[in-house]
Structures are given as structure tokens and as C-alpha cells.
Amino acid sequence: MQNSNAIDQTWLKETLSSLFSALGNIYTLDIESDAREFMLNLLDFIENKFSGSTKSFRGKNSTTIASQNLEISKTEDPFTIISLPLKDFTSLVRMVVDLFHELEMDYVLENESSVPAKMSMKIADIPEIVALSPNLLVHGSKTGTQIKLKNSISISFELDLGLYCSNEQKVDLELVALNVHIGNGSSGHYVAFVRDENNSQWILFNDLEPSPKSMSKEDMIKGYFHTSSCPSYGGFASPYLLIYRHKKGCHCSKCKK
Numbered sequence: 001m002q003n004s005n006a007i008d009q010t011w012l013k014e015t016l017s018s019l020f021s022a023l024g025n026i027y028t029l030d031i032e033s034d035a036r037e038f039m040l041n042l043l044d045f046i047e048n049k050f051s052g053s054t055k056s057f058r059g060k061n062s063t064t065i066a067s068q069n070l071e072i073s074k075t076e077d078p079f080t081i082i083s084l085p086l087k088d089f090t091s092l093v094r095m096v097v098d099l100f101h102e103l104e105m106d107y108v109l110e111n112e113s114s115v116p117a118k119m120s121m122k123i124a125d126i127p128e129i130v131a132l133s134p135n136l137l138v139h140g141s142k143t144g145t146q147i148k149l150k151n152s153i154s155i156s157f158e159l160d161l162g163l164y165c166s167n168e169q170k171v172d173l174e175l176v177a178l179n180v181h182i183g184n185g186s187s188g189h190y191v192a193f194v195r196d197e198n199n200s201q202w203i204l205f206n207d208l209e210p211s212p213k214s215m216s217k218e219d220m221i222k223g224y225f226h227t228s229s230c231p232s233y234g235g236f237a238s239p240y241l242l243i244y245r246h247k248k249g250c251h252c253s254k255c256k257k
């Protein structure tokens with residue numbers, strides 16, 4: 001992020017702690033859906049405080065509805081996080097494909113007649129940092145509580161989103177950080193991994209352990225994404241937020257500028 005080295009650490013600590021207490025009053029952070037809202041607010045805060053005029057996380061989606069190849073409507077919506085659809089999938093790539101999948105629909109015209117139409121979404125403006133959030137919670141109609149899907153999700157360390165952009169051929173992204181939720185829909189624990197730029201190891205940040213721990217990509221996968229339950233804590237582990245940035249040598253229009 002721009003100018004991040006210039007941020008005064010004391011100021012940062014004080015600002016974040018006042019933000020946490022303010023948001024902590026609004027959200028019950030041990031409830032998973034509230035934690036998601038909290039995280040969105042936190043990203044917005046980071047974006048507004050530190051990104052300057054070029055927003056790092058902020059992109060734009062465009063949704064087009066067309067009938068017989070004629071465009072009926074086009075809307076554009078800003079996003080900070082790309083929220084992936086709740087489906088019984090086991091891979092992140094499959095979730096991405098599903099999100100941008102063209103949908104057939106009946107479009108109701110002003111005279112109340114309807115025409116068969118197709119709706120498709122594309123990324124109109126790819127952000128500098130792409131945050132993907134798989135949605136793994138189902139609202140249990142019988143229990144009235146949130147239930148977490150127990151799918152072992154395979155994550156992607158590299159991702160090309162070019163196919164899903166309206167004006168890019170290739171957008172080569174690499175995973176640089178992720179956080180993981182271990183537990184069920186009503187309780188759990190979060191840990192975060194950040195890639196170490198110096199040696200390609202992954203650093204685990206877990207507030208139940210005294211200090212950050214470095215591990216290989218293989219050990220991270222084995223420990224957190226390979227089995228149906230996370231060996232370290234016994235709970236079910238799922239990727240919750242994945243942070244990608246453009247790879248060196250990415251040929252998208254943003255990187256070529």
C-alpha cells in the first residue's frame with residue numbers, strides 16, 4: 001500500500017484501538033456473520049485512511065442484462081471484497097467460475113411483458129489488491145442459527161481473473177495473505193497467514209500462540225486445508241478472506257501504466 005512506511009506506529013495503534021472499541025460495540029465478534037461485517041468495515045477504514053486517492057481494495061463490477069444480444073440494462077457497483085457464492089464447492093476456482101457464470105432469466109419490460117434474457121457480471125475495474133471471501137454459512141431454517149459448510153476448500157496460490165474482466169485479457173494474481181476460520185457457524189477462532197517475501201515461507205499469526213510461526217506452503221496446506229478438521233485445534237478450518245496482488249510482470253492495463 002502506498003506510503004505505508006510513513007505511518008506513525010503510535011498513531012496507528014491508537015487509531016486502530018479506538019476503531020476496535022467503536023465497532024466492538026456494534027458487532028458481536030464471536031458470531032461469524034458479525035465478524036464478516038466487522039472485517040468489511042475495517043477494510044473500508046484502511047482504504048480511506050491509507051490508500052490516498054488511488055484506492056487499493058476498491059474495484060468496480062458491471063452487470064449486463066441482454067436479450068438476443070441487445071443490451072437492456074447495465075449497472076456498475078463498487079466493491080471492496082469479492083464475496084464468493086455459497087455453494088457446495090470444494091475449490092476456490094470453482095466458486096469464482098460460478099460467481100461470473102452467465103444466468104438465464106425472464107426480464108420484465110415496462111409494459112409488463114417479459115423477454116428471455118441473459119445476465120452476466122464482469123469486473124470493470126480490477127483493484128490493486130483483490131480480496132476474495134468465500135461464503136460458507138447457511139442459515140439453518142430449522143435451528144434458526146448459522147451453519148458452516150464443512151467442505152475442505154482447496155485454495156489457489158495463483159489466479160488469473162482476466163476471463164472475468166470486461167477489458168483485460170489476463171490478470172495474473174498471487175496470494176499474499178489469508179485468514180482462516182476454525183470452528184462452526186456460531187463459534188470459532190481466526191488465524192492469519194502472511195507470505196514472507198524473503199523466503200516464500202508463510203507466517204502464521206495466531207493469538208493463542210506466543211509468537212508468529214514460520215512454515216512452508218506445504219505445511220500450511222497440510223495443517224489447515226488438507227483434512228476435514230484442523231489438527232491444531234480440532235475445529236473445522238476454512239479460508240475466510242484471501243488477499244491477492246498482481247504478480248510482477250502482470251500484463252493487465254493497470255500494471256502496464
Ligand SMILES: [Zn+2]
Pocket residue numbers: 171172246247250251252253254255
Ligand atoms: Zn496487473
